[in-house]
Amino acid sequence: xxxxxxxVAPARGTVFRETMLGTLRLDTEDRTRRVRLDLTxxxxxxxxxxxxxxxxxxGRMRIAGWADDPRAEGExxxxxxxxxxxxxxxxFTSGGRRLTLDGWKAVTWRRPVASMTVLPYTLREDGxxxxxxxxxxxxxxxxxxxxxxxxxxxxxxxxAHLPPRWRGEPGRTEVWYTTVTDPATGTGLWLxxxxxxxxxxxxxxxxxxxxxxxxDGPVRHARFGPAPWTRDESGYSGDGAAVQPGRLxxxxxxxxLRWDLAERPGDQPLFTFPRWSWRRPLLPxxxxxxxxxxxxxxxxxxxxxxxxxxxxxxxxxRIYGHGNARRWAWLHAxxxxxxxxxxxxxxxxxxxxxRLPPLVFLRLRRHGRTWPRRPExxxxxxxxxxxxxxxxxxxxxxxxxxxxxxxxxxxxxQPPDRTLALDYTDPDGGHxxxxxxxxxxxxxxxxxxxxxxxxxxxAWTLDGTxxxxxxxx
Numbered sequence: 117x118x119x120x121x122x123x124v125a126p127a128r129g130t131v132f133r134e135t136m137l138g139t140l141r142l143d144t145e146d147r148t149r150r151v152r153l154d155l156t157x158x159x160x161x162x163x164x165x166x167x168x169x170x171x172x173x174x175g176r177m178r179i180a181g182w183a184d185d186p187r188a189e190g191e192x193x194x195x196x197x198x199x200x201x202x203x204x205x206x207x208f209t210s211g212g213r214r215l216t217l218d219g220w221k222a223v224t225w226r227r228p229v230a231s232m233t234v235l236p237y238t239l240r241e242d243g244x245x246x247x248x249x250x251x252x253x254x255x256x257x258x259x260x261x262x263x264x265x266x267x268x269x270x271x272x273x274x275x276a277h278l279p280p281r282w283r284g285e286p287g288r289t290e291v292w293y294t295t296v297t298d299p300a301t302g303t304g305l306w307l308x309x310x311x312x313x314x315x316x317x318x319x320x321x322x323x324x325x326x327x328x329x330x331x332d333g334p335v336r337h338a339r340f341g342p343a344p345w346t347r348d349e350s351g352y353s354g355d356g357a358a359v360q361p362g363r364l365x366x367x368x369x370x371x372x373l374r375w376d377l378a379e380r381p382g383d384q385p386l387f388t389f390p391r392w393s394w395r396r397p398l399l400p401x402x403x404x405x406x407x408x409x410x411x412x413x414x415x416x417x418x419x420x421x422x423x424x425x426x427x428x429x430x431x432x433x434r435i436y437g438h439g440n441a442r443r444w445a446w447l448h449a450x451x452x453x454x455x456x457x458x459x460x461x462x463x464x465x466x467x468x469x470x471r472l473p474p475l476v477f478l479r480l481r482r483h484g485r486t487w488p489r490r491p492e493x494x495x496x497x498x499x500x501x502x503x504x505x506x507x508x509x510x511x512x513x514x515x516x517x518x519x520x521x522x523x524x525x526x527x528x529x530q531p532p533d534r535t536l537a538l539d540y541t542d543p544d545g546g547h548x549x550x551x552x553x554x555x556x557x558x559x560x561x562x563x564x565x566x567x568x569x570x571x572x573x574x575a576w577t578l579d580g581t582x583x584x585x586x587x588x589x
């Protein structure tokens with residue numbers, strides 16, 4: 117006897133934006149300061165007004181004359197009926213100090229509007245109170261943008277993209293890599309784990325490296341492997357280095373460089389290349405991020421010193437394919453407020469394709485939405501017209517393009533003293549050189565066509581917090 121079952125629809129989450137204005141009074145001051153909090157809130161399920169919904173928040177915290185952190189993050193407990201409250205715990209940095217805004221809207225149906233729009237809070241440092249304040253949601257100014265911001269995206273498990281894709285074919289390479297910026301010191305971190313299956317059919321091996329990019333001082337790096345490849349169904353594991361769900365650990369050069377990091381995904385996956393190219397490896401290679409952004413806690417030890425990371429922004433990514441491109445450029449830019457830009461521009465090694473200009477895959481996730489809507493749009497345009505363009509060079513490279521009523525210009529600079537050059541071998545035996553900087557500079561300009569002219573819609577300048585690379589074969 118068989119039972120027909122209907123397919124289960126993918127779970128959907130909730131994304132919305134909220135802006136609140138108010139004041140803060142520090143315990144050490146006799147005056148109040150103006151405050152603005154802009155948040156993008158993400159829940160892994162549909163909101164349950166009759167129950168409790170846990171959500172993540174990322175955004176920008178501004179306190180007049182005292183703090184401006186575009187990478188504030190935290191969590192919300194949305195429980196207007198069950199617990200009669202909407203609680204906010206938002207962590208941000210001010211002058212190197214890690215602070216937490218802790219408060220809740222006490223919901224009462226006798227005063228529904230006031231109770232759901234007024235947020236009294238306490239400002240804490242290491243658990244101790246240092247100030248109090250109040251934030252308010254303005255119904256006349258913010259209600260329509262708030263309602264229009266709601267999205268209900270399909271949910272995916274970031275950990276589902278960690279297991280190896282390789283199934284024994286010769287001439288393949290697979291990569292797990294992570295890039296992080298420590299907000300306290302400005303130090304950049306790069307962890308690279310790679311499986312290589314040589315094209316001649318010889319035994320596959322695993323190898324990689326870790327690199328630390330201090331704000332003051334030379335770049336430090338160390339390699340691990342090569343070592344025989346042993347398949348690990350949960351991620352990467354080999355020669356003392358491991359990538360597992362929620363954790364990255366390892367050491368290189370007999371412990372000269374060691375790391376132990378907890379990883380907390382902060383967003384849904386981001387497919388830089390078309391989604392189908394990751395599921396069906398028809399292109400020479402494909403890249404994606406299991407989570408568009410993440411935060412990291414833990415330690416990195418090198419040269420007798422230990423760097424402690426706390427809520428450090430970054431991301432992990434995956435690559436699977438036949439090897440490196442003939443020439444390529446890559447950028448991961450955490451733009452703050454939950455916004456992320458990912459770019460891969462590459463010239464293929466395949467005959468016929470190697471004479472084409474770089475194909476550009478650009479994905480800008482802003483306010484929970486990704487532009488362009490389809491990854492192919494930036495690479496191939498419409499029947500070849502309207503492709504995005506890349507000028508790959510060092511120390512500065514650029515990407516420009518237009519899609520719909522928006523256009524973008526990205527300029528990336530990798531200063532030589534902040535760039536590390538590494539050589540390694542592709543499956544076909546060819547040698548590749550990547551020049552990577554985890555402390556690159558970037559300027560991103562997004563414009564929108566409006567009543568006959570281009571107007572700036574958003575602009576970001578990253579000073580030493582962009583992650584970038586230029587490579588050649």
